[in-house]
Amino acid sequence: MTPRIETVAIDSLMLRLFDQIDEANMPWLMAAAERLHAAFGAQLIDLVPSYTTLMLHYDCLELSEAQALERVQLALKGLQPLAMNASGQRHELPVWYHPSVGPDLQPLAHRAGCTAEQVIERHCSRDYPVFTLGFAPGFGYMGLVDPSIAAPRLTTPRQRVPKGSVGIAERQTSVYPMASPGGWNLIGRCPLALFNRERDGYSLLKPGDRVRFVAIDQPEFLRLGGDPTPMEPTP
């Protein structure tokens, strides 16, 4: 595995391992991340994984760029992908799929030419790898959803998407860990805390984890501490 490596800042290198979004990238990216952590130790300041890349932020006071490059190349020599079940945790995320908390569920079903129940069934039908976290703390970019339930982002993002909202954008899916503006198609709500600054590890999801969504009903959602406040219908 020889990535293309580019300078992106005084102290950062972009390691390009792949050209396309693919679930099969994840075991390689996670294996590379492990090796890089071991090779750089305290001189690794941050490592930002994404779908096809790792951005390596190193200590440029201690290492010249040439030294950092050499260390990357040594670290990735003979890289083997992590076994899929070794590359993180598997989570089951309960979701109350309902138009009152998922105002785009019906429109999405209409677009897909199926029923809301079928959208839910398809959304729950597979394990999704967490490709990367970003946008907000604990916001995991997951996918890829069945192509039939893929949908473009809303033309006008909502000013406020409630905490826990489960959304779809193209073939990606995610849960909003905190209230924020957002343009994803909302189909339900998850009662679990995705990000908690008091919790060890802070974020429930990590890159390389796998997620299976599980449909629950409203009483179960409430029992798990979910906030059922309905959303305004989409104009």
Next chain:
Amino acid sequence: MSLLRVEHSLGFAQLQDGGRFGVRQLGVTQGGALDWIAQHWANWLLGNPLDACVIEIPLGGLTLRAEADGWLALCGADLNTKLDQQPLAPWQAFAIRSGQQLEFTQPRSGVRAYLAAAGGFEATSVLGSVATVMREGLGGLHGDGTGLKSGDQLTYSAQPAIGRNMPPEAIPDYQSAVTLQLLLGAQSNQFSGASLFAVFNREWTLDQRADRMGMRLTGPVLQYQGEPLISEGIPLGAVQVPPDGLPIVLLNDRQTIGGYPRLGALTPASIARLAQCAPGQKIRLQPISQQQARQEQLALLASWPAQASSF
């Protein structure tokens, strides 16, 4: 133990340290003082660790009252600061007595002032840092990302580790022409030749849309000719170019990943300089190699001598 009470705040003044690291993979941004050079000097004047927690004060709108004697240091912008109605110039450490009022009113030179306190302001760190990030609800005095507000109480050590005077030649002139150094990289070779020429040969203007997340520049429209990108990590100071062709410099509170093409990134010293620019400021960009940028950064960091001078 010394104490400052916030008498009045517009909510923008906030606690900042060196920022949050080792958590970018969780989607958590960096934070930290935008003008880290002024922050370093303010801490240096009191013998603090250079990235100790300070108050970053953009534009003014903050009034503090001492409820105990103590030592503070002020660096960065001149915000027409007054200590009990008497003008107080930046770039010095000073004693404050119980009952005195410290008021930051409006910018006369620069944009962001940095107030350091003996030993650093005390706050509980969240994910390894006290840096306030309002958008993420992390850090600050209460841990929840809020800026300073009326009634907040700030504590710090009664005595500084050491007292120092500012080397006069190290005081920056914020009225001088602004040339920022851009380390070309990322997708820079996929912009049109005319666009790359324009980047370094035309004048840019800092837009109104300028905050801790990013600052937009207006000028010639740049043309990216490459393929659309898959989102990837964004380093501090990255200069991204969205489809409207106008660059945005991404700063300490930037999103951790993004999919707009980038020209490269500003050097740390240039980021600090940009932090003192007001909207409307004319800016020139200059290319620099990574090797040169690193040499200059190492030289700059050597400018905070460890040995003490005294008052």
